[in-house]
Amino acid sequence: MAGPLLxxxxxxxxxxxxxxxxxxxxxxWECALDGDVLRWAPGVxxxxxxPRGCAIDRRxxxxxxxxxxxxxxxxxxxxxxxxxxxxxxxxxxxxxGGAPRWMLVTADIIVRNGSATHxxxxxxxxxxxxxxxx
Numbered sequence: 001m002a003g004p005l006l007x008x009x010x011x012x013x014x015x016x017x018x019x020x021x022x023x024x025x026x027x028x029w030e031c032a033l034d035g036d037v038l039r040w041a042p043g044v045x046x047x048x049x050x051p052r053g054c055a056i057d058r059r060x061x062x063x064x065x066x067x068x069x070x071x072x073x074x075x076x077x078x079x080x081x082x083x084x085x086x087x088x089x090x091x092x093x094x095x096x097g098g099a100p101r102w103m104l105v106t107a108d109i110i111v112r113n114g115s116a117t118h119x120x121x122x123x124x125x126x127x128x129x130x131x132x133x134x
Contacts (some may be wrong), residue, residue, distance in 0.1 A: 026122035049095030066092035
């Protein structure tokens with residue numbers, strides 16, 4: 001059997017869980033703008049503390065964002081959709097039970113016939129890299 005196609009540096013190898021051991025890999029996500037339908041890779045469910053594969057509604061997910069992060073998300077998302085652009089930002093979320101997590105969110109747009117149809121990108125848990133109390 002052949003070895004791995006890509007050798008990752010130790011800091012990017014997935015650890016035993018989010019925030020444990022070496023830095024986890026970013027997890028992919030997508031949002032169809034017609035209906036705000038989300039599609040997540042398993043790692044995004046883990047980051048948000050939700051069971052993998054459970055039903056997700058964007059309104060419920062946005063409610064998990066810290067108020068300051070929620071405002072910034074709305075501004076960046078609206079601008080990206082209007083300009084067919086992209087964005088990256090650090091966001092704080094509160095998982096079920098109230099445990100805070102920090103993530104680096106990257107987003108880009110899929111454009112069809114001159115209009116944005118989807119947002120897609122990655123979410124990376126950066127909680128361990130954030131200063132205490134932030």
